[in-house]
Every structure is written in structure tokens, then in C-alpha cells.
Amino acid sequence: MxxxxxxxxxxxxxxxxxxxxxxxxxxxxxLNWRRKSTSGTTIDFPFINTLGFLAYLISNAAFYYSPVVRAQYAARNNGHHPAVAFNDIAFAAHALLLSLITASQYFFPRLWRFAATPGTRISRFILGTAIGCVLGVFVVILRVQPDSDSTRSVDPQRDWVWLDVVYAVGYVKLWVTLIKFTPQILANFRNKSTAGWSISQILLDFVGGTLSIAQLLIDSYLQGDWSGLTGNPVKFALGQVSMIYDLIFFAQHYVLYREPGGMTGEREALLERGDEQRGYRQSHGRTD
Incomplete structure (x- = not known):
């Protein structure tokens, strides 16, 4: 029972x-669309987030669909299969699509008819991180390829196998999660405000992180083996790291740079900002 x-x-x-x-x-x-602007937010977050969820989709799909990867995982984890469910793949695919849409608002503001935001460019740190992640996965592939093409039997316990490539791709997502919110936290600190950054997304993210960890703990308990945590560290760490960042944003929004009304204030400010920008465009003869 x-x-x-x-x-x-x-x-x-x-x-x-x-x-x-x-x-x-x-x-x-x-929020960006209704404000007709991405001001108050950084381009770094949607850019690196897109790379992160591409990596997350690839790693989850490999764990779920690839018989080779699943067999290699079982060989290293006492015969247990990866604790990845179909909902993980559904989430990753949806997240990638929405990340691409959001990123397009920063890279193609004219397409969205957004007001120009001066100084919008990817930071060297985030760009270097993206390039480093891609190169890192490529190096692991080069290391695995000779063993996979050899005629001798490959032992997942001691050899480099395709599972290691999947882990490398998964760690890209983990690293992205570790650093992706940092530019926005710093931007809020410099602006002494969270205006333009939606707290609603952070509240939903916090709920998701809590339940993600809860599901992983339950699944590991049902299997009678905690390799569900150690064998899939990316999923376990994602929930924890995301919630830590969420708590920082909560502190910024509700304590340090508190604005009257909380989420209601955010909605009112959103509508007010939209009215202001429409008035500005009308006064300058713009109707877009």
C-alpha cells in the first residue's frame, strides 16, 4: 500500500x-513584451540558459532512449537504470523552446518592436563559459571515440564510454545553472531594484525545484538504492542550486529593494510602464 x-x-x-x-x-x-523593452534585465541569462537547456535535453534523451547509455549506466550503478522520466524530457524540450523565444527578444528587439536598450551585449565571462563548455564536451568525445571504435570489449567500469559524454553534456547544464543567474543578481545590485525582472518566474522555479528533489528522493527510496542521486547528480544538484538563487532573488525583491505591493505591485508597475512607453511613442510620432 x-x-x-x-x-x-x-x-x-x-x-x-x-x-x-x-x-x-x-x-x-x-513582461518584456508588455513593457516593449528588456531594460532591467541582462542578455547573459537568456543566452546561456538556451545552451544549458539544449544540453539538458540531450543528456535526458540519451539516458531515457539510448540502450547503450542505459546499459553502461547500469554497469556502473549496480544494475539500476537512470532515474530519468519522460516528464524530464518534456520539460527540457519546452524549456529550450521558451528560452529561444526569450533570447530572441534580446537579439532581435526590432522584430518584437521593442525600445532600444543601450549597451546590451553578452559579457566576456558568459561568452567564454559557452565556448568552454562546447570545447569541453568535444574533448570528451575525442577521448571516447578511439575506445568505441576498437575491436576489444569495452568495460564501462574502467573505460571511457559514451556514458561519459552524456555526463559531460549534463555537467554543461549543471555549470550553466551554477552561474546563469549571477549577471542578473549583479544587475539588480547595481540598479538597487528588481524592476524588469519578473519575481513570478522565481516563485514558480522554487516550487519546481522543491518537487524535483522530492521526486528524486522518492524514486531512490523505492529502488532501495541511492545511486539515483549519485548516478544522476545533475538532476539532484539542479533543484538545490536553483532554490539557493531563488532565495537570493526573494531577498532582493521583498527585502533589500522592496517595492510596495509585492507581485501586485509588479503587475501594476508593468501596466504603468506600458502606459508611459506608449505615451512616449505617441509624443514622438511613433505608433508601433
Whole structure:
């Protein structure tokens, strides 16, 4: 009875966290669209976030669909399969699509008819991080390729195998998650404001991170083996790191740079800013 309940609870947590995390990608592009501007936010976040979710989609798909990767994982983890469910793939694909849409608002503002935001460019740190991640995965592929093409039997316990490539791709997502919010936190600090940065996405992200970790713990308990955590460290770390950043944004929005009204104030400010910008365009003879 308990096992059946935990299975249902795990599935419920999986789809609810997928829904929460998926919905978290909507508030920022909607806020940008209604403000007709990306001011107050950095281009670094949507750029590196796109790379991160591309990596996350690839690693999850490999764990879920590839018989080679799944067999190599089982060989290293006491015969257990990866703790990756279909909802992880659905989330990653949706997140990648929304990240691309959001990034397009920064790279192609004219297409969205946004007001120009001076000084918008990718920082050297974020650009260097993206290039370094791609090169790192390429190096691992070069290391694995000779062993995979050889005629001798490959032992996943001691040899470099395609599972290591999948891990490398997964660690790209982990590293991106570790650093992707930093430019926005610094921007909020410099501006002494969170205006333009949607707190709604952070609230949804926090709920998603909590339930993601809960599902992983339940699945590992049901398997009777905690390799679900050690064998898939990316998923476990993602929830933890995201929640730490979420707490920092909560502190900035509700304590350090608090504005009256909380989320209601955000919506009112959004509408007010939209009215101001429309008035500005009308006064300058613009109707777009």
C-alpha cells in the first residue's frame, strides 16, 4: 500500500514540478513584451540558459532512449537504470523552446518592436563559459571515440564510454545553472531594484525545484538504492542550486529593494510602464 502511494506521489510530483518549471518560463518574456523593452534585465541569462537547456535535453534523451547509455549506466550503478522520466524530457524540450523565444527578444528587439536598450551585449565571462563548455564536451568525445571504435570489449567500469559524454553534456547544464543567474543578481545590485525582472518566474522555479528533489528522493527510496542521486547528480544538484538563487532573488525583491505591493505591485508597475512607453511613442510620432 505504501509503495503504491509513493509511486503515485512520485508521478504527481513529477508532473507538478514539470508544470511549475514550465510555467516559470512565461512571466519574463510576457513582461518584456508588455513593457516593449528588456531594460532591467541582462542578455547573459537568456543566452546561456538556451545552451544549458539544449544540453539538458540531450543528456535526458540519451539516458531515457539510448540502450547503450542505459546499459553502461547500469554497469556502473549496480544494475539500476537512470532515474530519468519522460516528464524530464518534456520539460527540457519546452524549456529550450521558451528560452529561444526569450533570447530572441534580446537579439532581435526590432522584430518584437521593442525600445532600444543601450549597451546590451553578452559579457566576456558568459561568452567564454559557452565556448568552454562546447570545447569541453568535444574533448570528451575525442577521448571516447578511439575506445568505441576498437575491436576489444569495452568495460564501462574502467573505460571511457559514451556514458561519459552524456555526463559531460549534463555537467554543461549543471555549470550553466551554477552561474546563469549571477549577471542578473549583479544587475539588480547595481540598479538597487528588481524592476524588469519578473519575481513570478522565481516563485514558480522554487516550487519546481522543491518537487524535483522530492521526486528524486522518492524514486531512490523505492529502488532501495541511492545511486539515483549519485548516478544522476545533475538532476539532484539542479533543484538545490536553483532554490539557493531563488532565495537570493526573494531577498532582493521583498527585502533589500522592496517595492510596495509585492507581485501586485509588479503587475501594476508593468501596466504603468506600458502606459508611459506608449505615451512616449505617441509624443514622438511613433505608433508601433
Amino acid at each position: 505504501q509503495v503504491g502511494f509513493l509511486n503515485v506521489l512520485s508521478a504527481l510530483f513529477g508532473w507538478v514540478y514539470t508544470l511549475s518549471w514550465s510555467l516559470s518560463f512565461y512571466p519574463q518574456p510576457i
